[in-house]
Amino acid sequence: MYRILKKEMLAPKIKLIQVYAPEICTHARPGQFVILRMHEKGERIPLTIADSDRDTGLLTLVFQEVGKSTTELGMLSEGDSILDIVGPLGTARDIEKLDCVVCVAGGVGVAPMYPEAKAYHLLGTRVISLIGAQTKDMLIFKDRMEKVSDEVYYSTDDGSFGHKGFVTEILCKLLEDGLRPDEVIAIGPLPMMRAAARVTERFGVKTVVSLNAIMVDGTGMCGSCRVTVDGEVKFSCVEGPAFDGHKVDFDELIARQNRFLAEEKLALERYLAGVGGCKCHQK
Amino acid sequence: MSSKVRQPRQEMPKQQPDVRSKNFQEVALGYTEELAVAEANRCIQCPKKPCVSGCPVGVDIPEFIDLIAKGDFLGAARKIKEKNSLPAMCGRVCPQETQCEAVCTLGKRGEPVAIGALERFCADYERMHGDPLSDAQRSDGSSGRVAVVGSGPAGLTCASELAKLGYKVVLFESLHDTGGVLRYGIPEFRLPKAIVDEEVEYIKSQGVEIRLNVLVGATVTVDELFQEGFDAIFLGTGAGLPYFLGIPGENLNGVYSANEFLTRVNLMKAYRFPDYDTPVWVGKRVAVVGGGNVAMDSARTALRLGAEKVTVVYRRSRAEMPARLEEIENAEEEGIEFYLLANPVRILSDDKGWVKGMECVRMELGEEDSSGRRRPVPVPGSEFILDVDTVISAVGTDPNPLLVRTIPGLDLGRRGNVIIDEETGMTNIPGVFAGGDIVTGSATVIAAMGAGKAAAHGIDKYISARNGRGM
Numbered sequence: 217m218y219r220i221l222k223k224e225m226l227a228p229k230i231k232l233i234q235v236y237a238p239e240i241c242t243h244a245r246p247g248q249f250v251i252l253r254m255h256e257k258g259e260r261i262p263l264t265i266a267d268s269d270r271d272t273g274l275l276t277l278v279f280q281e282v283g284k285s286t287t288e289l290g291m292l293s294e295g296d297s298i299l300d301i302v303g304p305l306g307t308a309r310d311i312e313k314l315d316c317v318v319c320v321a322g323g324v325g326v327a328p329m330y331p332e333a334k335a336y337h338l339l340g341t342r343v344i345s346l347i348g349a350q351t352k353d354m355l356i357f358k359d360r361m362e363k364v365s366d367e368v369y370y371s372t373d374d375g376s377f378g379h380k381g382f383v384t385e386i387l388c389k390l391l392e393d394g395l396r397p398d399e400v401i402a403i404g405p406l407p408m409m410r411a412a413a414r415v416t417e418r419f420g421v422k423t424v425v426s427l428n429a430i431m432v433d434g435t436g437m438c439g440s441c442r443v444t445v446d447g448e449v450k451f452s453c454v455e456g457p458a459f460d461g462h463k464v465d466f467d468e469l470i471a472r473q474n475r476f477l478a479e480e481k482l483a484l485e486r487y488l489a490g491v492g493g494c495k496c497h498q499k
Numbered sequence: 500m501s502s503k504v505r506q507p508r509q510e511m512p513k514q515q516p517d518v519r520s521k522n523f524q525e526v527a528l529g530y531t532e533e534l535a536v537a538e539a540n541r542c543i544q545c546p547k548k549p550c551v552s553g554c555p556v557g558v559d560i561p562e563f564i565d566l567i568a569k570g571d572f573l574g575a576a577r578k579i580k581e582k583n584s585l586p587a588m589c590g591r592v593c594p595q596e597t598q599c600e601a602v603c604t605l606g607k608r609g610e611p612v613a614i615g616a617l618e619r620f621c622a623d624y625e626r627m628h629g630d631p632l633s634d635a636q637r638s639d640g641s642s643g644r645v646a647v648v649g650s651g652p653a654g655l656t657c658a659s660e661l662a663k664l665g666y667k668v669v670l671f672e673s674l675h676d677t678g679g680v681l682r683y684g685i686p687e688f689r690l691p692k693a694i695v696d697e698e699v700e701y702i703k704s705q706g707v708e709i710r711l712n713v714l715v716g717a718t719v720t721v722d723e724l725f726q727e728g729f730d731a732i733f734l735g736t737g738a739g740l741p742y743f744l745g746i747p748g749e750n751l752n753g754v755y756s757a758n759e760f761l762t763r764v765n766l767m768k769a770y771r772f773p774d775y776d777t778p779v780w781v782g783k784r785v786a787v788v789g790g791g792n793v794a795m796d797s798a799r800t801a802l803r804l805g806a807e808k809v810t811v812v813y814r815r816s817r818a819e820m821p822a823r824l825e826e827i828e829n830a831e832e833e834g835i836e837f838y839l840l841a842n843p844v845r846i847l848s849d850d851k852g853w854v855k856g857m858e859c860v861r862m863e864l865g866e867e868d869s870s871g872r873r874r875p876v877p878v879p880g881s882e883f884i885l886d887v888d889t890v891i892s893a894v895g896t897d898p899n900p901l902l903v904r905t906i907p908g909l910d911l912g913r914r915g916n917v918i919i920d921e922e923t924g925m926t927n928i929p930g931v932f933a934g935g936d937i938v939t940g941s942a943t944v945i946a947a948m949g950a951g952k953a954a955a956h957g958i959d960k961y962i963s964a965r966n967g968r969g970m
């Protein structure tokens with residue numbers, strides 16, 4: 217059992233929780249994730265390690281409420297417990313000092329970006345962060361990202377903060393203006409990562425994306441998370457979740473993300489009906 | 500004696516096919532006391548006991564059958580447990596027709612004694628009437644400390660055996676529940692999970708500590724385990740890495756590996772969605788590719804989840820199907836259709852990325868291959884299309900690479916299997932032992948148990964020698 221020691225509302229529907237998980241924190245490296253299960257009947261939910269402190273053993277996770285399980289997770293308060301957490305899973309990013317990296321993060325993807333940006337920053341790499349959200353209220357981890365970035369650009373879909381439009385438009389502009397980072401890292405919704413990879417391909421800039429394929433065990437035993445990379449089938453829970461964005465078959469992955477759409481919808485509706493649909497007590 | 504030989508083999512009562520194909524309860528109901536005694540009386544107590552040599556762990560078959568015939572069911576159960584600590588499982592899942600029953604004298608002229616069914620009867624009887632935990636001795640841990648990785652039959656048996664030998668054992672499992680394939684692979688209707696739970700309780704009562712949600716190699720490394728003071732480590736991590744067909748369309752929506760399909764249903768209980776949160780989707784017409792137990796389990800599970808028609812596609816003929824005969828028969832009775840001597844070529848997509856058919860080619864049996872089986876070869880121009888919306892690939896698995904890859908210098912075979920000394924179970928790294936599917940590739944429950952037990956004794960010798968104790 218993992219007691220939630222801290223809970224924070226970062227934005228509407230985006231929440232941060234902290235639990236004490238010293239073994240995971242000792243071994244966690246940027247790019248890795250955990251799988252948690254809230255209770256006996258729960259799904260196994262993959263979430264990226266947004267921060268891990270070896271000294272205190274505190275593991276930080278940030279999630280967006282998108283369906284039944286994440287909504288239910290969002291209902292938990294400080295003092296409540298999560299049944300299981302396993303990790304760290306996935307292959308860690310090999311982070312070494314480079315001259316310059318560009319971190320393109322969309323939505324809740326800013327949280328998983330943070331450990332990578334921080335690791336590059338600590339090595340003395342110039343970090344340029346491009347952060348996109350639907351609207352100003354949905355921008356998260358602003359202070360943290362600013363602390364580990366040399367430059368930060370913002371975009372919102374509605375123009376309420378920073379550039380009005382997609383974050384990939386800023387990326388395109390920077391590259392057109394001659395910026396040639398050693399690497400672009402893109403983490404966010406699949407269409408955003410696909411767009412980022414398309415932009416950088418034109419300029420021949422190496423691009424790493426972090427895939428959120430649907431997982432079950434997360435240890436390479438089921439193949440639910442398989443993606444096609446450079447024509448080959450890869451299990452993203454083991455060989456990923458980071459891959460060369462220019463080689464990922466995004467169209468296939470986007471189709472695969474919809475495999476359980478009807479069931480997911482049913483589960484959420486049933487859950488919301490059960491809890492009365494009222495969320496006032498969440499505040 | 501001859502009158503016994505003419506007695507027919509006692510059939511085990513089963514749920515009717517049309518009833519059971521709609522529920523997840525156990526299919527075979529087990530012998531009654533009368534049936535068990537009648538079946539036990541068929542055994543002619545051969546002095547040379549050929550059956551025993553057919554059992555990988557050498558259960559004293561005629562002895563336990565004799566105790567059943569005499570009505571001492573608890574005594575029979577104890578007799579089996581001298582050699583086999585998981586009889587309730589083996590009675591249910593051993594491929595008896597290729598093991599103990601294959602060499603039973605009665606089988607030469609008629610039907611062999613139903614050794615598996617009798618074994619199951621004893622274990623079930625003990626569960627209901629005896630106290631299965633009564634003979635569990637709590638280990639005092641004085642012999643040393645051993646880490647066992649993986650809670651499948653290999654790991655469970657190794658842990659239990661080491662506890663008997665006085666070791667403090669910590670069993671690590673990466674999933675949130677114990678049992679390995681017994682939990683996530685073999686369905687409830689063939690092996691009720693209550694039986695796996697009981698076995699785990701038994702091992703706990705022996706003093707074994709179980710730590711779930713620990714992926715050894717990631718949450719804790721093998722080096723760290725040694726640093727923490729474990730004297731030896733047993734790797735029982737199984738062969739859970741699924742292969743795919745390697746044909747176009749295998750990533751379409753509606754294509755599962757058998758492992759994904761069965762894990763969703765068994766481990767995550769998706770058959771009770773939405774009461775349980777994990778979904779599974781099964782269409783109306785399902786093709787299952789493969790001919791082993793995994794294929795039978797997938798096909799019968801799909802049927803129980805509401806598929807209208809389930810077809811098993813296998814590239815050889817029925818005689819070569821590696822599944823247990825009983826399960827092939829059960830599947831046939833339940834109305835599973837078999838396309839034998841056929842192999843998939845590609846999976847066809849609708850305009851939204853979902854399966855809408857599977858193209859297959861007919862096969863014929865050609866020359867014998869190295870395994871002595873006739874190799875199937877495609878018949879040119881014989882392609883045909885199966886009208887299906889779901890495909891489950893059950894074409895095999897490889898040893899789990901995750902942990903073994905993190906152990907530098909560990910000797911591995913061509914398929915990533917761990918290489919051990921046959922006798923001791925030790926790998927090339929001192930103190931690191933292995934057994935079960937991680938060594939052999941996908942095999943059987945009883946073989947994994949045998950390997951776990953052998954390794955426990957290898958570990959005991961190794962630690963005793965190191966500590967300068969009784970060699």
Ligand SMILES: Cc1cc2nc3c(=O)[nH]c(=O)nc-3n(C[C@H](O)[C@H](O)[C@H](O)COP(=O)(O)OP(=O)(O)OC[C@H]3O[C@@H](n4cnc5c(N)ncnc54)[C@H](O)[C@@H]3O)c2cc1C
Binds near residue numbers: 264278286431474
């Ligand atoms: C490696 C990895 C890291 C992730 N990190 C984060 C993170 O840090 N923060 C965050 O908010 N989200 C993260 N996700 C996504 C998160 O796991 C899903 O949003 C969550 O599982 C959805 O569950 P649900 O029941 O709330 O929604 P559902 O209604 O079940 O699904 C909503 C959508 O989420 C996706 N999804 C559903 N089930 C899974 C699953 N088992 N695995 C992956 N995706 C699924 C599907 O695209 C689905 O359409 C990550 C996913 C992966 C694979």
Ligand SMILES: Cc1cc2nc3c(=O)[nH]c(=O)nc-3n(C[C@H](O)[C@H](O)[C@H](O)COP(=O)(O)OP(=O)(O)OC[C@H]3O[C@@H](n4cnc5c(N)ncnc54)[C@H](O)[C@@H]3O)c2cc1C
Binds near residue numbers: 648678680681937
């Ligand atoms: C669907 C199906 C049906 C079958 N039917 C039969 C049958 O009827 N009869 C029969 O005899 N055999 C059958 N088999 C085969 C049999 O189940 C296996 O041979 C047997 O389970 C192997 O046992 P094992 O202990 O070696 O490995 P497994 O049972 O695979 O257990 C390995 C365990 O190790 C865990 N693990 C892996 N890596 C790590 C790690 N790094 N850290 C911690 N834990 C880890 C896994 O999660 C798993 O729980 C079947 C197999 C399947 C898949």
Ligand code: SF4
Binds near residue numbers: 553618
């Ligand atoms: S353990 Fe398996 S092979 Fe041995 S006697 Fe029992 S059923 Fe037969």
Ligand code: SF4
Binds near residue numbers: 543551560604614
């Ligand atoms: S071979 Fe068959 S008949 Fe003979 S002792 Fe064994 S079980 Fe009995």
Ligand code: FES
Binds near residue numbers: 430438451452453454
């Ligand atoms: S989630 Fe099962 S193999 Fe990746």
